[in-house]
Amino acid sequence: GQSPPPALYDQSPPPPALYGLGLLLAPSVGLGEAPTPPASCRSVGAQRWPPRCSAPAGLLQQAGARGLHFFNFRAGSPSALRVLAAVQEGRARINPKKGCRVDLAFTTELYNPEEGKERLGKCSAQVFFRKQKPRPAINVTCTQFIEKEKRQEKDFLLYKQMKQLKTPLDVISIPDSHGYIDPSLRPIWDLAFLGSSYVMWEKTTQILYYYMVQLRSVKQWKTQEDAIDFDYTVLLHEFPTQEIVPCDIHLVWYPGKPLKVKYHCQELQTPEEASGTGEGSAAAPTDFKNF
């Protein structure tokens, strides 16, 4: 095999008292400025994993995206999903022993924009990555940009649409290869995105982040309480490894009630990482101790 290449990032021991070091990162819009990479990053050369460090620019965008995964899951509203519009300001604090904390303010758009209406929500978030560990601790607050009644109304509409769909669904994948989602199947996609948000939040680390690419093998059952009981396989695109990670997700949803999610992701690569299985409910308090 090859001898380890020279490290891309500085491998000298970090200076003391890095905790509290603030890096003011301007949101990079079309500019190629390069903030200093986290001092805890090391290049690993030609091993099975691509480098363990993603480049730090885009760190704010990624922190915002993860904040929204958590926000969307906790809100439990598939018709009011938010996506990142733009980062307005942010900073990262790196402690080589503890991890990385990002504070940021950003704007959001609706995942399902209404025609002609552009709404911009505002959020602020603190995202704390424990060193190399998944499931960052997230504090996120957003301004309300859909009235509560309107949101509940839309959720109930989506719920009714889901209930009317015949199971088993004769659908292999959503979207199809050409990116098309039939409007009647859109509620499925939105609900799946809601459940996947939980999984993506739980799996993400300082380095690894995810996008939902496609749904496969969608199934639905009814429960006694008439909740939507929804079982599906989702393909997640993992950065920076470029891998496609299949996850089986089972969620239970009723409008206005906390979302319940159980999942198992196929870990294709390193056997020493715990296989991604988890369950959660938006009703359970999230563990914030030590953050």
Place this chain on the structure above:
Amino acid sequence: YNYNKYHPIEEIYQWMSQISEKYKDVVTQHFLGMTYETRPMNYLKISQPSNNPKKIIWMDCGIHAREWIAPAFCQWFVKEILQNYTDNSRIRTLLSHLDFYILPVLNVDGYIYTWTTNRLWRKSRSSHNNGTCFGTDLNRNFNVSWCSIGASKDCQDITFCGTGPVSEPETKAVTSFIESEKENILCFFTMHSYGQLILAPYGYTKNKSSNHEELIEVGEKAANALKAKHGMTYRVGSSADILYSTSGSSRDWARDIGIPFSYTFELRDTGTHGFILPEDQIQPTCEETMEAVLSVLDDVYNKYW
């Protein structure tokens, strides 16, 4: 021909024949090499007949099979140049000194595989380990700091760098041609998705190329031209700075053999649809990317002439 849809390889080959026939005064089709599964890699040369010697602009699309918007852009680009060169002075001026070499699908085997079997396949379809393991990441296979970082020696991995630098026939086909013409090539554009990025060298090191500042300036101007079209933000920077470290990429290799303007374009979007970009976004993506590429070409033209 519907440029607002994704086309399987047979239709793309057919389109290439038809368009070179239709515009035979300026277009010729050429054979670059064979893929692993012995399919032809064909490119189009667009050249306005002239007495003066020309410099070359190279563009390849679809080195990663699942990035369908890239081949769609290559086809769009060819169409735009050919439909407008007679009455568009900007394009006519560029063609007076520049020849365009466009490879609409570099990774033909992989592209076919995304149509027949696995929409999210990325690599080529070379066979390894007695047929137990398939595909090389062609954009890790070039001979530039090969497999040093951001790539894997394990053929099961999605960033498998191959059995050696330029081990793959597809890589050989591209490098042979580029090497043979490198004195005359001014621009090397390699089109990917997704991420909305304009990436300059390098991925294999954080060091900057000798013309880094110029590349960034030209890139930012291109990003502004792109944004003016439909409001999309593209970030500009060296690959190692704004994306992640990689070795063996075609862009880095092209820069290091002396091609001055070498860029990777990562087209729409930023994760909402990712690789499976809906067809209704083909047109706006291609329109804005066209503006970006023309902006770079204008700067290059003005620099040399």
